[in-house]
Amino acid sequence: MVKLMKVKVVTHPTGEQIPIILDYDGLPIPAPNEYLLSRRDKSTNTLTRNARELCILYDWLHREQINLREKLTAPVSFNSAQINSVLVEQLRQNKEQSKAVSPITFNQRLTTVRQFISWYMSVLISQLPYSSNKFKSLSERKSIFNEWLSNSFMSSPPSRKYLKKGLNNEESSFLINILDPTSINSFGTSKAVKYRNFISVGLMIYCGLRPGELLSLRVEDITIGAISSVNVVRRKPDIGDTRKPRPQVKRNGRLLEIGNLDLVKCLNKYIVELREILEDKSELESDYLVLSDEGQPLSQASITQLFHLLRNKYNQDLPDNLSAKSLRHTFSSRMEITMRASGLSEQKRREALAHLRGDSSLSSQDVYIAQAVEESAIKALRQYQTNLVKDNN
Structure with a gap:
């Protein structure tokens, strides 16, 4: 029977639900679980997704028989090919369907792995004296790994999917x-x-x-x-x-x-x-x-x-x-159109939408404002073209 790495959601005495990653023997893996705990302000859904993304990393480490702590601190650590050609390719694959995942999914996986490795290296660096040579070398290595992973992000063609x-x-x-x-x-x-x-x-x-x-x-x-x-x-x-x-x-x-x-x-x-x-x-x-x-x-x-x-x-x-x-x-876009028709300014509409949606950020309302503007422009274009034909007749 093939053993699988699992993500289990644990309910704490406080009522919080936090996922933990279990290895092939059903035991918690310390480093990624400590990382998830450090992000406990995030929702359970977000943390569970992060845990599954980190499972991809640890599956790869297990297959390659790599101890992450030892590899990160070894005199000879990961090279560019291991990161860009091997690990990144693991993050691109959908193992269940034997095909590549979407750019959005890949970028989410890459972001989680990059942030985790950066966090883990910060933890390792903090355990060293500031004046030591290893402190400086690990700090430089952290920046290099971060740069390699950041350069692997995929760009999606611009679209108006909204x-x-x-x-x-x-x-x-x-x-x-x-x-x-x-x-x-x-x-x-x-x-x-x-x-x-x-x-x-x-x-x-x-x-x-x-x-x-x-x-x-x-x-x-x-x-x-x-x-x-x-x-x-x-x-x-x-x-x-x-x-x-x-x-x-x-x-x-x-x-x-x-x-x-x-x-x-x-x-x-x-x-x-x-x-x-x-x-x-x-x-x-x-x-x-x-x-x-x-x-x-x-x-x-x-x-x-x-x-x-x-x-x-x-x-x-x-x-x-x-x-x-x-x-x-639908609610957000229709509310934007209704408020626009009532004569509210763009800033007031943005503030009102943020309140109605329970958002703290005003910028997150821009997509609905942009949609309403485009729909109004399309409607005006149709009316213009209809009137133009009538005038010509």
């Missing part, structure tokens, strides 16, 4: 209609599930919630009344939440008004009547808003599966990129 990320008006309307729980032919297996699906997608497309934010909502975070709202709250890790990865609110919390009456009515009916039907299917009670068919807090995998089923069943009317991310992009 125009394809969201749903257009027809696709958005179709999605809402086929999930409408009051419709006889709506998608879903039972009344409670239909309402659950509708409010889940509704909160993402109408309020711009991320999957982690949606799945972190408690019943108490929803207010139904004259002014209905959803409160996105950053909380301490819930030790009792056994979902892996555990959903979390990674960005800024915010209070968002829910102005869509259909969504408000469905939320009220789900919370008052139907959520209890789902909860009764589980032995454990839960405060989370969105529950699975079995009555447990819904997982991120279930959200992904929902969009997969919708894409397959309605492939003629829904886009191939239908996902939680595309709904969030």
Whole structure:
């Protein structure tokens, strides 16, 4: 039986979930795990991806029978060919499908490996006296390795993929209609599930919630009344939440008004009547808003599966990129267009989008502003060409 290197997510007593890398004997590998712990401010998903990327490095080291610490500090260390021709090529390969990975995936792997080696060499250097010759030689070696790896990044041709990320008006309307729980032919297996699906997608497309934010909502975070709202709250890790990865609110919390009456009515009916039907299917009670068919807090995998089923069943009317991310992009781009039409300045729109999306960076809103500008330009071009033909007639 072939032994495999594994990544295991460990739940700490504080409620934090942090992945660890296990070697072929099932034992933790100290250096990369210490590196992951040093980045524990990152999300569990990000750290898990980093761990899998470092597994590629350690798989290569194992096959070549290289002890990383000894090799980094040896008088004769890695040469350019070992880094650029061997290690980098390992990072390019998709072992499961026997083909090269995309430039984005490769660059992510390369970034993680480069940052880890730089971190590890900094740790080794810090253990040496500043005045020693080895301190200086290792510092120089660190800079050389960093340069070699940095030079291997792949450039992707410029594109305007952001125009394809969201749903257009027809696709958005179709999605809402086929999930409408009051419709006889709506998608879903039972009344409670239909309402659950509708409010889940509704909160993402109408309020711009991320999957982690949606799945972190408690019943108490929803207010139904004259002014209905959803409160996105950053909380301490819930030790009792056994979902892996555990959903979390990674960005800024915010209070968002829910102005869509259909969504408000469905939320009220789900919370008052139907959520209890789902909860009764589980032995454990839960405060989370969105529950699975079995009555447990819904997982991120279930959200992904929902969009997969919708894409397959309605492939003629829904886009191939239908996902939680595309709904969030739809929300952001439509909000930008709405605010532009209301006369808000570009800076005010950027600030408003950052608030609504829970972002700290204003620059991350530029893609939606750029999209709205281009869509307006295309619309103006079509109108100009139509008027030009009329004038010529």
